[in-house]
Amino acid sequence: MTAGSLPTRRSFLGASLLFVAGAAVGCSSNPQEAASAKGAKVTLTQWYHQYGEEGTQAAVKRYAAAFTKAHPDIAINIVWGPDTSQYETKLNAALLGDDAPDVFELGDFRAEMARKGQLAPLDDLYSSAKDSFNPADIDYLTVDGKLYGMKTIDDVMMLYYRKSMLDKAGQEPPQTFDELVDTARKLTSGDTKGLFIGNDGIGDAPYLLAWSAGGELVMDDKVVYAAADAARAVGGLRQLHTDKSVLLGFTTDWYDAGAFTQGATAMQWCGLWALPTIEKQLGDDFGVVPWPAYGTSGKPVARLGGWTQAVNAKSKHMGEAKTYLKWLWIQQSDIQIDWAVKYGFHVPPQMKVAARTPELSKGAAKTAVEISTKYGRSFPTTWTQAMQAGFIGAAADIAKGADAEKALKKAQSQAQSDLDKQLG
Incomplete structure (x- = not known):
């Protein structure tokens, strides 16, 4: 996967929420896709x-054909849709x-879709396999106690x-935010900055x-990111910027490893997808850790993105759709491994499958899997573009010197209004 292909499967973030790129193309399908049955x-x-990754379309056709071979009564018509920027609108x-699809991908899983009756609950598919998935x-x-995606x-x-x-600087990988600040400062020298979190100096921070x-962003029906502890932590952005230890305005953004491999930064927030490129260019001269804990009561954290598949709650073939989804994403571990590491570099969501993926069994890749399982966090399913814009805007003001609690409370108030409308 290359930086120029963003967003593709790394649109993780979730897909339409954080990145918009590429030209839209109409949905298209080939009647021959299903003719094999x-x-x-x-x-x-x-x-x-x-x-964007080469081989993905051929792979999903191959998976569908294998399913139909095992289930001759069920054919699969693959529809290869538009890019990330237009896919959600089309869906x-x-x-x-x-003419809605029976089974479809979601980049941004949203509770609202489940509550509107658009997604079928899938608890019966998971059954005993539930415990094998990353918690x-x-x-x-999970929405209101039921699982609506895979x-x-x-x-x-x-x-x-x-x-x-x-x-060289006599530093260990940072385990706390104070250590991160101190290490970033000590590693800033000449043309090298200590830390890269994004060209805006904000990124995911x-x-x-x-x-x-x-802290949390949303709890149940309340937006809560302006709580004192969280506000104090977000205020840490100001410290990083005051020290001028954060790399700004590089030629590529945080999701590309260029700044790290070219020596423009000693530490960089990035994704697992970049690890093969980093390893190829730096050998074993790198390691990975979660974002360090803030304060004595804090905890390390990593962010999880990725794509989800769901079943249309109004599908006329609900039973067959669930059979297909279970076969593909619970029972076929070889397919899950193929999809995760042969067209990019990702982690299979089932922990037991990740554990037997050769490419993830050693070195930094193995550490990354452990980090994802132990510290992984995803955005709340009620999180929207409007909420994100307000939160990031407040954080940018804080980095420039605004009072953290005041700025976040103002943004939180608007976010609460958005959430109230969403919950109806």
Whole structure:
């Protein structure tokens, strides 16, 4: 996966929420996709967004053909949709009509879709396999006590550090935010900055700081990120900027490893997808850790993104759709491994499958899997673009010197109004 292909499966973040890129293309399907099952009694339509990685479309056709071979009565019609920026719009429109897909991808899983009756509950599919999934994914996909989606890949985001640079400065990988600040300051020298979190100097840091202080963004029907501990932690952005230890305005943003591999920064917040490139260019001169804990009561944190598949609650072939989803994403571990690491670099959501993925069994990749399981967090399912814009805007003001609690309370008030409207 290359920086130029963003957003693709790393759109993780979730997909439409944080990135918009590329030209829109119309949804298209090939009638021959389903023709391999002559005499099939049911044809399911499955929607994918347009992945940028070479081989993805051929892979999903291959998976569908394998399913039909095992279930001759069920054919699968693959619809290869538009890119991330347009996919959700197309999907939302389709779900209001008569030609909605039976099975489809979601980049941003939202509780609102479940509560509107658009998504079928999938608890019966998980059954005893539920405990094998990353707990953070289970929490993410649970709405009012029921599971409404199934993760297909986990994209874990974490902190990369250059071993040689830290060793030269006599520093250990930071375990607390104070250590992160101190290490970033000591590693800033000449053309190298200590830390890169994004070209705006903000990136994911506001979320990470709030979570690492033990705070939340949303709890039930309340937006809570302006609570004292979280506000104090987000205020830590000001300290990083005052020290001028944060790299700003690099040629590529945080989701690309260029700043790290080129020596422009000693530490960088980035995703697992970048690890093969980093390893190729730096060998073993790097390591990964979660975002460090803030304060004595805080805890380390990593962010999880990735794509989810769901079943249309109004599908005329509900039983067949669930059979397909269970076969593909619970029972076929070889397919899950193939999808995770052969067209990019991701983690299979089932922990037992991740554990037997050769590419994730050693070194920094193995550490990343452990980080995702132990410290992974996802955005709340009620989190919206408007909430994000207000939160990030407040964080940017804080980095420039605004009072953290005051700025966050103002943004939180508007976010609460948005949440109230959403909950109806």
